[in-house]
Amino acid sequence: MENCLPRRSVLYVPGVNTRAIEKARAIACDVIIFDWEDAVAPSMKSAARKTVADAFGTGTFLAREKIIRINSLGTREFEADLQAAVACGPDAILLPKVNSAHDIQRYAYARRQLKREDNTALWIMVETAAAISNLNSIIEVAPGAGIKLGCLVLGTNDLAKETGVSTANGRQYFIPWLMSIVLTARMNNVTVVDGVWNDFRNTEGFDTEARQSLEMGFDGKTLIHPLQVAPANAVFTPSDEAVADAKKIIAAFDRPEYATAGVIDLDGRMVERLHLEQAQRLIARMEAITTQPQTA
Ligand code: COA
Ligand code: MG
Numbered sequence: 390m391e392n393c394l395p396r397r398s399v400l401y402v403p404g405v406n407t408r409a410i411e412k413a414r415a416i417a418c419d420v421i422i423f424d425w426e427d428a429v430a431p432s433m434k435s436a437a438r439k440t441v442a443d444a445f446g447t448g449t450f451l452a453r454e455k456i457i458r459i460n461s462l463g464t465r466e467f468e469a470d471l472q473a474a475v476a477c478g479p480d481a482i483l484l485p486k487v488n489s490a491h492d493i494q495r496y497a498y499a500r501r502q503l504k505r506e507d508n509t510a511l512w513i514m515v516e517t518a519a520a521i522s523n524l525n526s527i528i529e530v531a532p533g534a535g536i537k538l539g540c541l542v543l544g545t546n547d548l549a550k551e552t553g554v555s556t557a558n559g560r561q562y563f564i565p566w567l568m569s570i571v572l573t574a575r576m577n578n579v580t581v582v583d584g585v586w587n588d589f590r591n592t593e594g595f596d597t598e599a600r601q602s603l604e605m606g607f608d609g610k611t612l613i614h615p616l617q618v619a620p621a622n623a624v625f626t627p628s629d630e631a632v633a634d635a636k637k638i639i640a641a642f643d644r645p646e647y648a649t650a651g652v653i654d655l656d657g658r659m660v661e662r663l664h665l666e667q668a669q670r671l672i673a674r675m676e677a678i679t680t681q682p683q684t685a
Contacts, residue, residue, distance in 0.1 A: 393673055393674060393677045394419070394453055394454065394677060395419045395453070395608075395609070395625075395674065395677050395678045396419050396420055396454075396540060396580050396582055396608045396609040397419050397608070397609040397610075397621055397622050397624075397625030397626065397678075398418040398419050398420070398609060398610070398612055398617070398618045398621040398622050398625070399418065399419065399420040399421075399422060399456075399542070399582050399609055399610065399611045399612060400413065400416065400418040400420070400421050400422065400452070400611075400612045400613075400615070400617075400618060401422045401424050401428065401458075401585070401611060401612065401613055402421055402422070402423055402424065403424055403428035403429060403437075404423045404424050404425045404428065404429050404437035404438075404440055404441045404457075405428075405429050405430075405433045405436055405437045405440055406428075407440055407444075410423070410440065410441075410444045412615065413450065413452075413615075414448055414449065414450050414451065415451055416451060416452070416615055416618055417451050417452075417618065417619075417622070418451075418452050418612065418618045418621075418622075419452060419453050419454065419609065419622075420452055420453065420454045420455075420456060420609075421450060421452040421454075421455050421456065422456045422457070422458050422483055422542075422611070423441045423444070423455070423456070423457045423458070423479075424458045425437045425438065425441070425457065425458060425459055425460060425466070425470055425474075426458050426459065426460050426461070426485050427485075434460070434466050434469075434470075435469075438469065438470065438473040441457060441473075441477060442473060442476065442477055445477040445478065445479070454480040454481070455479045455480055456479055456480060456481045456482070456483050456512060457470075457474040457477060457479045457481075457482055457483065458482075458483040458484075458485060458514075459471055459474050459482055459483070459484065459485075460485070461484065461485045461486035461487075462484070462486070462487075462492055462495050462496065462499075467499070468499065471499055471500070471503070472503060475500075475503055475505055475507065475509060478507065478509070479509060480509070480510065480539075481509060481510040481511060481512045481539045481540070482509055482510075482511055482512070483512040483513070483514065483542060484496055484511060484512070484513050484514065485514040485516065485544065485547075486514065486516065486517060486547075487513045487514060487515075487517075487520055487527060488517050488519035488520055488523065489519060489523050489526070489527065490523065490526040490527050490529070490530035492527070493511075493513075493527055493530050493531055493534055493536060494530065494534050496511065496534075496536070497534035497535055497536050500535075500536070501535070508537075510537040510538065510539035510540075511531065511536050511537065511538055511539065512538075512539045512540045512541070512542055513527065513538070513541060513542070514542050514543075514544045514547075515541050515542065515543055515544065515570055516543070516544025516545075516546075516547035516548055516551075517544075517547065517548070517551060518548075518551055518552060521548075521566055521569065521570060524541075524569075524570060524573045525573050525576070525577070528541075528573065528574075528577045528579060529577070538579055539579075539580070540579065540580045540581065540582060540608075541570065541574050541579055541580070541581040541582070542581075542582050542584075542611060543567070543570065543581070543582065543583050543584040543607075543611070544584060545560075545563065545583075545584030545585070546584065546585065546587070548563070548566070548584075549563075559597075559601065560598075560601070564605075567583070567605055568605060568606075571605055571606045571607060575606070580608045580609075581606075581607055581608055582607055582608055582609040582610060582611055583598075583599075583602040583605075583607040583609070583610045583611065584610075584611060585610075585611045585612060585613050586598050586599075586610075586612075586613075586617065587613070589613055589614040589616060589617060590616075592616065592617075592620065595617055595620060596620055596624070598610075599620060599621055599624040599625070600624055602624075603624055603625055608625070609621065609625050610624075610625070626675075626678055627671050627674065627675055631671060632671065632672070632675055634668070635667075635668035635669075635671045635672050636668075636672070637655070638655065638660055638664055638665055638668040639665065639668050639669060639672065641653055641655050641660065642662070642665045
């Protein structure tokens with residue numbers, strides 16, 4: 390995968406909640422999303438812009454990446470949010486309610502109007518029926534529009550609201566959509582993180598859903614409460630056994646007798662060079678996880 394930054398734990402913090410923002414500084418999540426959309430009441434939008442700008446201006450956060458979720462295209466907040474978010478200098482701006490490739494072009498146009506060159510990536514919410522249906526074209530249009538696409542973020546609450554499909558019972562009816570999103574993300578080499586678990590006091594339920602996310606191939610999970618951070622980090626970190634196995638595969642292919650081998654017998658198991666690549670990727674991911682830079 391092109392981008393090796395871990396995105397196991399992606400914590401939303403309401404952009405007006407100064408107490409939660411202060412608390413978030415010391416939380417060891419991989420990513421923080423400062424939210425100006427759903428978690429902020431209409432009358433508090435302007436206050437949220439100021440609160441987050443102040444937070445960016447002072448002190449540090451343990452998280453590796455700081456993201457700002459702005460309000461969607463076509464809302465009365467969009468332009469003020471975009472301008473304020475860009476001025477904060479986040480790692481990415483997260484755009485909700487993206488429906489089509491045209492939305493990415495509209496976003497790119499609005500960015501160009503600001504006449505600011507920077508490295509801020511675009512993350513997009515996949516939270517509408519149209520987004521799922523148009524996902525490949527949404528992703529493909531980005532580079533040509535001058536947009537660096539960083540990550541896809543599932544919005545399962547909005548999807549349930551729009552479609553009337555239940556998320557109960559292990560999300561059984563959602564699974565085809567979730568898997569098609571993961572597939573499209575992989576096809577385009579983009580990271581993808583799962584939606585939130587609302588019932589945050591039910592830690593067992595969270596753990597089960599996070600394990601399901603991992604098995605489905607998600608890179609991490611979006612979170613709403615500090616209680617969910619350590620369990621998400623644990624679930625999405627490769628186990629000691631997986632790391633030991635990866636090292637064993639790498640060591641085997643390093644042996645002179647296997648220098649030109651395409652496939653080897655490793656303790657009675659067939660191991661091919663594709664497994665070597667998988668093992669190298671796992672070790673790279675582990676190295677990225679064990680380096681914890683503090684963001685300014
Ligand atoms: N990030 C950082 N800190 C948080 C937090 C978050 N997302 N959620 C709660 N906290 C803090 C609280 O401020 C509190 O801090 P304190 O001990 O210094 O007072 C502590 O964690 C315990 O919080 P708790 O009392 O258990 O929860 P709460 O009732 O204050 O908040 C929610 C519950 C759900 C309202 C809150 O977790 C929240 O707002 N989550 C994010 C919601 C969001 O952004 N939604 C949009 C995307 S889906
Ligand atoms: Mg949403």
